[in-house]
Amino acid sequence: MxxxxxxxxxxxxxxxxxxxxxxxxxxxxxxxxxxxxxxxxxxxxxxxxxxxxxxxxxxxxxxxxxxxxxxxxxxxxxxxxxxxxxxxxxxxxxxxxxxxxxxxxxxxxxxxxxxxxxxxxxxxxxxxxxxxxxxxxxxxxxxxxxxxxxxxxxxxxxxxxxxxxxxxxxxxxxxxxxxxxxxxxxxxDNWLYVSEAVRKLGLLSTSDLHFLWxxxxxxxxxxxxxxxxxIGVPTAIDGRLDKIAENLGAVRPTFMAAAPRIFEKIHNTVVATVRREGGIKLRIFDWAKQTGIRVVRARQRGADVPVTTRVEHAVADRLVFAKLRDRFGGRIRFFISGAAPLSQDIAEFFDAAGLTILEGYGLTESSAGSFLNRPESVKFGTVGPPLPGTEVRIADDGEVLIGGRGIMRGYHGLPEETAEALEEGWLHTGDIGELDEAGRLRITDRKKELIKTSGGKYVAPTYLEGRIKAACPYASHVFVHGDRRNYVTALVTLDMDVVKPWAQAEGLPSDPEELREHPRVREEVGRAIDQVNADQASYATVKKFAILAEDFTVETGELTASLKIKRKAVEERHGKTLDSFYDG
Structure with a gap:
């Protein structure tokens, strides 16, 4: 070919x-x-x-x-x-x-x-x-x-x-x-390699239906x-983000790929809706979620699930999770997540609901696809083993290096940058990672984005950001800060699609500026941060936070087009707020 x-x-x-x-x-x-x-x-x-x-x-x-x-x-x-x-x-x-x-x-x-x-x-x-x-x-x-x-x-x-x-x-x-x-x-050939590699995995067939947004x-x-x-898989195409939920119900695909932000938003919407309804529905949901996650974690450990827990999970599935699957058309075999790190908490929730997310990893420079979890051996917190034909090495400093047919020809008109990125024929990803005993890759953070506190301790910001977002259904984005500072702080933006119905039901102000300073909102965000802090080393805990009135967006320059935070842009735009955390 x-x-x-x-x-x-x-x-x-x-x-x-x-x-x-x-x-x-x-x-x-x-x-x-x-x-x-x-x-x-x-x-x-x-x-x-x-x-x-x-x-x-x-x-x-x-x-x-x-x-x-x-x-x-x-x-x-x-x-x-x-x-x-x-x-x-x-x-x-x-x-x-x-x-x-x-x-x-x-x-x-x-x-x-x-x-x-x-x-x-x-x-x-x-x-x-x-x-x-x-x-x-x-x-x-x-x-x-x-x-x-x-x-x-x-x-x-x-x-x-x-x-x-x-x-x-x-x-x-x-x-x-x-x-x-x-x-x-x-x-x-770069693209043909990746398509051949995915075909060899046997994940997809012509009987599937792909939804592409x-x-x-x-x-x-x-x-x-x-x-x-x-592979010959039919694809339903509609790039309108506000139509994703509606389209999933109408099209009834068997799989969909997305950035983690979409899964976070689905999770947060579901959790916030149930919290708002309260009462018996909330108690059933919380019980179902806890039961499902117990099952998921047992499977991840390779442990047997007790019969009583299996029975409880079947009841939880009938009462809660089946309804969630129906919202996506009832035919989803799996989701695929890429472009940014997926929180393990989000992955566990979806898996408990019978909506497994296969997290993968790749760069534009590696034709987007280099690693992918397999349905039969998903390991949350990893991006899976390499695709067939992709080679991987971990450098002495922990940087992930990739080789194979999927690696780019180079950067257009930039020979020096090309030579630096493709040193000795290996793509230097800029990501820090490690391989487990099964050859699955775990990305711990961006090489250039690790925070080093003034005390010399390294902190992985994206890990904390993902945990906080999973713990707080009202958060849209979290930005963890602290490089060369004596402790770690955070900026939090609100997902107004989720917050507004809750605020209205609670009699809270609808104006984002008033809302961000309201004690109830700060209490909700603070509780999530405390929950995440509880199992972190002291130097990695978030000591102070601020809630912003406006979300980070692509248009304001704080997010990339693939919805990753532009860290320098956020630091520049919100420098005064960040500096205020350390005054005095």
Whole structure:
């Protein structure tokens, strides 16, 4: 297999009439077969070739997750060009940087709003000959054309046959928590390796249904796109975050991948709702949760579950957990979590409910997929063993090093950074980790994000942040601080979707500024922090905290597009609050 387009061609030949993609329409959900996908991609590819796309060229996609993103991506690749991904939340300046740095000559934009963003920086885009708009109108000057108008003549199969496995397929700019974005060069073979590795695991089949909402601009979303083509799994696509819960109930998928923030939000919503109802429902829920977690922990230890506990768990399942599974359509076999660390508390809760989360790990630089827990041997707190063909080493300082076919070609136009990241042929991940006796990887923290207190003690902030979020259903984000300070502190933001109904029921103020200082809210957050502090070494306990009126967001620059905290941005924006913890 030489390329992603040839992989698609083989899929069409194998199962032409099987469902490929399902997507929202005016009448609910519409569907495309693999044969129809092939026809759409062929027409778009010949049209893009007519606009100048071809070998050695780059085409940027500035669009949210929808079926047209995948069709456009496959069409770009079929011309022999590489796709450059841009998050739709990126500013005009950020978009212009990616377009110019990548050398893109065509941009595919979602709508007139995104076109307007490009128009505002058009003078900075002299090499862009055309903008192709998905939902929008063509321009009088010919710079903007519509996706629907693309068509052309030519030998599609000859274009596909000319693509080599080492040709560039994708340029993904790492959002990063620090520094200027770098363009990660991933070849067709990088992606084909990951899809082959996942296929070998035997996790998925054509009888599955995948629900995709993840940003396709992110490497995790792109990996899922290629894997589903390889195995022939149909995918229901809708990138609207506010529709995830509704879509799960309507689509009834068998699996879904997500960032930990989604699982945290589901968990917190469920817990807060039950707390608000109180009474017998709360007592039953708490009992069911405790019973389920006892079972989960026994299984994790490899211990037998007593008959009485199994009976209790069956009752708990009927009263509580089955209802939760029904909210997700009732067919979920497992979830997959990646892009950031998953709290063990969250993992245990979902597993108790019969909704196992398989945590995995990878970087954009390793084509997103390097490690994954297997359903039959899930170990919470680890990201599982490596995928078949991926090699791993732990350096003397604890840094995780990865080797294999999934490793990037390099950073675009940055030879020194490439040499540093790929020293001696191993990808230096920047993560600290260890391998257990079964070869499963445990990530303990980011190498550059470990806190070293003024007393010389190291603290892993992301571990504490995940524990606190799991303990407090009203928390949206937690930022643990304390590098070169004499103790550890925290900033907490509120999830207003969860907090507002609770505040209303309790007669608390609805204004976030008033709410954050209210004794009841501070008591709830403080209780969660005390709970986490109870089993930490003294130097790792959070001594003081503040609740912020506004959440961290991608738009304010405090989160990356994959919802990871940009630590320096938070420190800069909230420096006065952080400094106040240490005054006097």
């Amino acid at each position: 030489a390329s992603i387009p040839s992989l698609l061609r083989d899929r069409i030949a194998a199962t032409p009439d099987a469902e490929a993609y399902r997507f929202p329409s005016d009448d609910g959900w519409a569907s495309l077969s693999w044969r129809e996908v092939g026809e759409r991609v062929r027409g778009l590819a010949l049209g893009l070739a007519g606009l100048g796309s071809g070998p050695g060229k780059r085409v940027s996609i500035l669009c949210s997750t929808r079926v047209e993103w995948i069709l456009a991506d496959l069409a770009v690749l079929a011309t022999g060009a590489a796709t450059t991904t841009i998050y739709p939340s990126n500013t005009a300046a950020e978009s212009a940087f990616v377009i110019t740095d990548s050398g893109s000559t065509i941009v595919i934009a979602e709508n007139d709003e995104q076109v307007a963003k490009l128009r505002s920086v058009q003078k900075e885009l002299p090499d862009v000959t055309h903008v192709v708009v998905v939902d929008g109108s063509p321009s009088d000057d010919g710079w903007v054309v519509t996706l629907a108008s693309l068509s052309g003549e030519g030998d599609y199969d000859a274009m596909v046959d000319a693509i080599a496995q080492d040709d560039l397929a994708t340029l993904i700019y790492t959002s990063g928590t620090t520094g200027r974005p770098k363009g990660v060069e991933l070849t067709h 993840l940003p396709l601009s992110h490497s995790f979303g792109k990996l899922l796109e290629v894997v589903m083509i390889d």
